[in-house]
Amino acid sequence: MRNILIIGATSAIAEATARRFAQDGDRFFLVARNAERLTTVANDLETRGATQVEIMVMDVNETNRHAGMLNQANTALGGVDTVLIAHGTLPDQKACEVSFELTLHEFQNNCLSTISLLTHIANQFEAQKKGTIAVISSVAGDRGRQSNYVYGTAKAAVSTFLQGLRGRLHKSGVSVITIKPGFVDTPMTAEFKKGLLWVNPEVIAGGIYHGITKKYGVVYLPWFWRWIMAIIIALPDSLFKRINL
Known part of the structure; x- marks a missing residue:
């Protein structure tokens, strides 16, 4: 039985992943x-078999x-x-191109806040010499x-940070997993025209579940994005x- 902290728990991918666990x-x-x-998600998880669900608005x-927040999670779950x-x-992207303030705001949302969270979590897991940290980055x-380099820059920074963290925490028995989804049909991408490469959140959730249970390092979801990005790179x-x- 795992004691799982999910940050961004109302996102479509997080909710679908939580249902698997x-x-x-x-x-x-x-x-x-x-x-x-949050309350809706918590009630749903309880009906699906979760033995305890606590929530925090932040x-x-x-x-x-x-x-x-991390201290509260530890207290509520017993670790x-x-x-x-x-x-x-x-x-x-177009708005960010003419506004550094907006670019900085998005970088805070997609990168710096995650690095802050990881700093606290990594230190705890390193001390307890166990644990699994999974973070959704992006291909x-x-x-x-050119179409999304502000978002891509933030996610590249997160992926690089995770790569270094994975090396640091390996000796402590802690797994660090970088999740790299491709195109996912979620409310965040509702305005995008969908094509053959698009998948629903449940597909991504299955890959995250598998990646966490197997303690992989980097997971492209679906799997074919590893080869698509290899060509692009x-x-x-x-x-x-x-x-x-």
């Missing part, structure tokens, strides 16, 4: 901004509350051994594309800058 009878501490949605950008960080926003961080810059991606 609830079937194992795991315990949860859920964190998100919307109290009503804006993840309130980094001064991160240490207290935390698994963390899923699943919060984030999709920036308006967008593998190479800066291999393109010479002289060609890549001419492609409308």
